[in-house]
Amino acid sequence: MTLVSEIRLRQVLDSRGNRTVEADVVTESGGFGRAAAPSGASTGEYEAIELDPSEAIASAREHAVPRLEGKVFVGDQRDVDRTLRAADGTDDFSEIGANSAVAISMAASKAAADVTGAPLYQHLGGAFRGEEFPTPLGNVIGGGEHAADATAIQEFLAVPVGAPSVQDAVFANAAVHQEVHDLLAERDIAAGKGDEGAWAPSIEDDEAFELMAEATDAVADEVGFDIKFGLDVAGAEMYDEDDEEYVYRETTRSTDEQIEYIADLVEEYELAYVEDPLDEDDYSGFAELTEKVGDRTLVCGDDLFVTNVERLATGIEQGAGNSILVKPNQIGTLSDAVDAVELAVENGYEPVISHRSGETEDTTIAHLAVATGAPYIKTGAVGGERTAKLNELIRIEQNVSRL
Numbered sequence: 001m002t003l004v005s006e007i008r009l010r011q012v013l014d015s016r017g018n019r020t021v022e023a024d025v026v027t028e029s030g031g032f033g034r035a036a037a038p039s040g041a042s043t044g045e046y047e048a049i050e051l052d053p054s055e056a057i058a059s060a061r062e063h064a065v066p067r068l069e070g071k072v073f074v075g076d077q078r079d080v081d082r083t084l085r086a087a088d089g090t091d092d093f094s095e096i097g098a099n100s101a102v103a104i105s106m107a108a109s110k111a112a113a114d115v116t117g118a119p120l121y122q123h124l125g126g127a128f129r130g131e132e133f134p135t136p137l138g139n140v141i142g143g144g145e146h147a148a149d150a151t152a153i154q155e156f157l158a159v160p161v162g163a164p165s166v167q168d169a170v171f172a173n174a175a176v177h178q179e180v181h182d183l184l185a186e187r188d189i190a191a192g193k194g195d196e197g198a199w200a201p202s203i204e205d206d207e208a209f210e211l212m213a214e215a216t217d218a219v220a221d222e223v224g225f226d227i228k229f230g231l232d233v234a235g236a237e238m239y240d241e242d243d244e245e246y247v248y249r250e251t252t253r254s255t256d257e258q259i260e261y262i263a264d265l266v267e268e269y270e271l272a273y274v275e276d277p278l279d280e281d282d283y284s285g286f287a288e289l290t291e292k293v294g295d296r297t298l299v300c301g302d303d304l305f306v307t308n309v310e311r312l313a314t315g316i317e318q319g320a321g322n323s324i325l326v327k328p329n330q331i332g333t334l335s336d337a338v339d340a341v342e343l344a345v346e347n348g349y350e351p352v353i354s355h356r357s358g359e360t361e362d363t364t365i366a367h368l369a370v371a372t373g374a375p376y377i378k379t380g381a382v383g384g385e386r387t388a389k390l391n392e393l394i395r396i397e398q399n400v401s402r403l
């Protein structure tokens with residue numbers, strides 16, 4: 001075991017051109033790891049706190065770095081993460097920032113993997129990992145908080161359920177993205193891209209459903225395996241608390257109507273996945289929808305659970321959802337993220353390891369997905385910061401990844 005000898009923190013750019021925290025961790029034996037914090041736009045109310053990167057760095061240098069350097073063994077991830085929590089001293093990382101915490105936590109894991117010479121997924125998951133791979137959920141049409149004047153539903157995601165390999169799955173999602181572009185062009189609909197590289201046309205959700213159905217069918221015919229699709233509704237972003245209704249482009253829906261609407265969509269389009277169909281406080285709405293369609297589709301909590309075991313435990317108690325989105329920066333450390341995966345799996349909830357809308361070229365989540373044997377990963381379909389993770393999965397599948 002080797003001690004952390006030095007932690008360097010700096011500001012770098014994320015995919016939106018915003019500043020974010022990058023950490024380097026160096027060990028006494030010369031191991032090295034580097035990681036950067038991603039950042040959300042449709043952030044949940046109960047997420048750990050992201051500070052302005054310069055404040056996060058200053059605070060981490062004052063409170064966390066002195067407790068880690070020369071004191072903590074880099075391979076003891078739980079101790080690294082416990083030390084970050086103790087240095088912060090709050091429940092939500094509001095002192096050093098979840099952005100500093102997650103960058104240091106992930107960089108430490110990479111430094112530890114470097115020391116042992118193992119790929120990161122093996123360091124995190126053990127010698128027998130690397131046989132099971134997640135199905136990638138690929139965002140191909142989107143709007144909500146990720147693009148102005150586009151669909152009300154935040155993400156329409158291709159789900160290549162029948163793909164024989166990660167590589168086939170990743171290529172299929174990119175092909176669906178391309179097919180949607182061609183269908184939009186045929187209909188003379190102009191579209192730029194949203195924050196995650198999905199097409200962001202100014203269309204009603206109904207039309208997006210048609211496009212997704214057509215595009216996934218066309219690509220499935222070409223590749224010869226089944227491709228379904230799913231949604232991130234990002235319900236909390238469309239919920240108007242005063243009027244107690246969900247606000248779409250041209251219409252509004254009460255909670256009951258929203259549950260009915262989503263259940264009908266699951267039926268009509270055989271949706272494989274529905275994330276945040278309801279507001280982040282609505283455990284009972286989630287439970288009602290799960291009761292209706294949970295045997296046919298994944299009902300996933302993102303803003304509902306925020307990768308937090310306490311919130312997940314409440315959901316499990318109430319039967320709210322059957323799946324959890326896992327974003328390390330939402331909770332602050334890798335240990336916390338793994339705890340959420342483990343609690344989910346023990347209770348029959350499917351974990352989906354996820355990127356943020358603001359990303360970097362960091363590939364930690366690809367390794368985390370393989371390390372935990374997660375059945376799904378959500379990390380976009382195209383765009384350098386998205387393909388960084390997807391291409392890393394392809395390399396891991398070929399067993400040629402390092403860091």
Ligand SMILES: O=C(O)[C@@H](CO)OP(=O)(O)O
Pocket residue numbers: 039040041042043044155196232234302325354355356357358
């Ligand atoms: O809502 C989400 O699931 C994410 C990622 O797609 O978006 P953001 O990072 O903006 O919260």
Ligand SMILES: [Mg+2]
Pocket residue numbers: 232234275276302303
């Ligand atoms: Mg979401």
